[in-house]
Amino acid sequence: xxxxxxxxxxxxxxxxxxxxxxxxxxxxxxxxxxxxxxxxxxxxxxxxxxxxxxxxxxxxxxxxxxxxxxxxxxxxxxxxxxxxxxxxxxxxxxxxxxxxxxxxxxxxxxxxxxxxxxxxxxxxxxxxxxxxxxxxxxxxxxxxxxxxxxxxxxxxxxxxxxxxxxxxxxxxxxxxxxxxxxxxxxxxxxxxxxxxxxxxxxxxxxxxxxxxxxxxxxxxxxxxxxxxxxxxxxxxxxxxxxxxxxxxxxxxxxxxxxxxxxxxxxxxxxxxxxxxxxxxxxx
Numbered sequence: 155x156x157x158x159x160x161x162x163x164x165x166x167x168x169x170x171x172x173x174x175x176x177x178x179x180x181x182x183x184x185x186x187x188x189x190x191x192x193x194x195x196x197x198x199x200x201x202x203x204x205x206x207x208x209x210x211x212x213x214x215x216x217x218x219x220x221x222x223x224x225x226x227x228x229x230x231x232x233x234x235x236x237x238x239x240x241x242x243x244x245x246x247x248x249x250x251x252x253x254x255x256x257x258x259x260x261x262x263x264x265x266x267x268x269x270x271x272x273x274x275x276x277x278x279x280x281x282x283x284x285x286x287x288x289x290x291x292x293x294x295x296x297x298x299x300x301x302x303x304x305x306x307x308x309x310x311x312x313x314x315x316x317x318x319x320x321x322x323x324x325x326x327x328x329x330x331x332x333x334x335x336x337x338x339x340x341x342x343x344x345x346x347x348x349x350x351x352x353x354x355x356x357x358x359x360x361x362x363x364x365x366x367x368x369x370x371x372x373x374x375x376x377x378x379x380x381x382x383x384x385x386x387x388x389x390x391x392x393x394x395x396x397x398x399x400x401x402x403x404x405x406x407x408x409x410x411x412x413x414x415x416x417x418x419x420x421x422x423x424x425x426x427x428x429x430x431x432x433x434x435x436x437x
Contacts, residue, residue, distance in 0.1 A: 158216050158313055159208075162320065169321045173280040173328045182331040182347065183388055187276050187400045196281035198405045203284070203291045211295040215316065218302045219309040228306015244311035245318075246369075251301045252319065253372040255294065256365040267412040268293070273361065274403055274411065276393040278347075278354055283323035287412060322368040326350040345370050352383045356395040360384070 222228045230240050259269040268290035275282045286294075302312055326345040341349045345366045353364040363380040366373050373379040383390045396417045397403065 158213055161313065162317055165317050166320055166324075169324050170280055173324055173330070177279055177329045180331045181329050182351075183277075183329055185277055185329075186392075189277075189279070191400070192275070192277060192279075193281055195403070195405050195408070196275070196285045199286070199288075199408065200281070200284045203286065203288050206288050207291065207295070211292060211299070214295055215298045215302050215312050216309050218299045219307050219312040222303055222306050223308050226306075228302075228304060231306035240308070241311055244305065244307045245315055247305055248298075248301065248307070248311070248315045249319075249367075249369050250372055251298075252368075253366050253376075255297055256367070257378070259290075260362055260365075263416060265290075265293075267416055270394060270397075270416075271408050271411050273354060274394050274397050274408065275354070276398065276400055276403070277329070278327050278351060278392060279329045280324045280327065282354075283325070283327035284320065287409070289412065318368055326367060341370055343370060344368060348387055351387060351390070351392070352380050354392045355383055355385075356391045356393060356398075357384065 222231065230244060233240070235243070259265045268287045271287040271290070272282075272285055275285060301307075322345065326347055327350060328347045330347050332340070332346065332348065337346050337348055340346050345364070345368060349364055349370065350366075352360050355361055360380055360383055363378050364373055365378055370379075385391070391398075
């Protein structure tokens with residue numbers, strides 16, 4: 155388990171350094187808020203989550219994978235497929251499970267109360283990808299343990315997926331300007347920053363799309379794909395339409411946010427815009 159934690163930490167630091175450097179060299183959007191203030195909040199949330207995971211269920215998914223392999227539990231332990239195929243299918247099913255979890259986080263009010271903390275960021279960058287409420291992190295760990303047990307995944311699949319998921323989340327939230335032709339090719343396979351940025355729009359129709367974290371295939375196959383934001387990538391407004399003041403989004407307020415009244419219209423489907431109103435911000 156200590157080696158698992160070391161691998162994840164090493165990849166996290168490497169991806170953080172590389173992506174943050176690219177954001178400095180090739181930013182896609184002008185920063186709306188103070189990066190110093192946001193980084194303090196986001197890194198504070200990430201550090202809190204790391205401590206909570208280490209004290210509770212941090213390595214539970216990998217531990218469950220060792221257990222199901224020893225006991226022969228789970229769907230993939232019942233098939234006679236070659237190891238390489240089991241590995242690939244395991245990664246695909248894990249990624250699909252995270253996509254479905256993300257859809258539920260938006261569809262069910264209880265889970266949206268927690269998930270809105272992630273969406274409250276008024277800018278997006280590498281730190282946004284790991285900014286989640288601690289309770290959501292713990293529920294996600296329990297969910298992944300159940301998925302690992304049901305599928306009968308081996309520890310290597312789980313470890314590789316966890317590393318990929320963290321790296322992909324940091325990359326997909328990054329404020330990076332990719333060469334347009336390269337970006338169009340990449341998004342056929344993985345979630346790019348331009349693709350995921352749409353998911354953080356203030357418009358519910360855009361927020362309720364592009365749910366993937368790593369592979370882009372699920373949004374395309376399951377009808378939740380949005381190609382471009384209506385206001386354009388450089389001028390679109392990010393965050394929650396009902397929470398647009400940075401001074402109310404400090405670490406303490408974010409931790410308490412799920413326990414405050416939720417606006418009734420926070421994620422209701424939008425009514426069609428009046429003719430000629432396309433492209434205007436609605437806050």
